[in-house]
Amino acid sequence: MERVTQKNERGYYLLGDGIYSDWGVPEKFRGDAVDRLAAYEDTGLEPEEIKATFTPEAVIKLAAQALGTTPDRLRELAQADREKNDPLTLDELRGMRGKWVWVVSPDKDLTVSAWAYVGANHVFTYWEYDNDELVGRVVYNLCDYGAWIAYRNPIKTVMPGEEQHGV
Structure with missing residues (x-):
C-alpha cells in the first residue's frame, strides 16, 4: 500500500x-x-x-x-x-401499532389465545372460532390491558382442568 x-x-x-x-x-x-x-x-x-x-x-x-x-x-x-417472549408492557404494546401480537384472555367465554392486530386504541382478533364454529371478532381495549395480556410470539396456554405435559 x-x-x-x-x-x-x-x-x-x-x-x-x-x-x-x-x-x-x-x-x-x-x-x-x-x-x-x-x-x-x-x-x-x-x-x-x-x-x-x-x-x-x-x-x-x-x-x-x-x-x-x-x-x-x-x-x-x-x-x-431472540425468542424472549415476556408479556408486553402497555408502552411496548402501544409501540407495536400496525403489527400482530399474540393475545391471551382469561375470559373462558372467549378464545383463550389468538393473533391480534394492534390499532391505535384497540387490539383486534379477526375471527374467533369455538369448536370450529365462527363466533365473531374480539376487540380488546388498550385501557383494559392487564385483564388480557399480549406477547410477541404465541405461547402455550393451559385451560383450568387441563394437564400440562412436557413442561
Whole structure:
C-alpha cells in the first residue's frame, strides 16, 4: 500500500507536501485524524484484508474469549434473547401499532389465545372460532390491558382442568 502520511524530524505524522495553500505555499497537516490514518497505514493491510479479518465467526470467537465463554454458549444466549417472549408492557404494546401480537384472555367465554392486530386504541382478533364454529371478532381495549395480556410470539396456554405435559 502506498503511504500518504510521513513522519517528520520530531516524530509527528504529517500529511502533505502535495497540498498547497491559496498563496501557493506547501502545507502539512497533523493531528488525531492524521495519526489514525498513519496507524491504519502502519498495519500494511489493504481495506479488503481488514474486512476479511472481522468475519462474523471471527468476531464471535473474539467475544467469547473476552467473556470467558464459548462461541456456542454465545449463540445459545443470542437465540434465547431472540425468542424472549415476556408479556408486553402497555408502552411496548402501544409501540407495536400496525403489527400482530399474540393475545391471551382469561375470559373462558372467549378464545383463550389468538393473533391480534394492534390499532391505535384497540387490539383486534379477526375471527374467533369455538369448536370450529365462527363466533365473531374480539376487540380488546388498550385501557383494559392487564385483564388480557399480549406477547410477541404465541405461547402455550393451559385451560383450568387441563394437564400440562412436557413442561
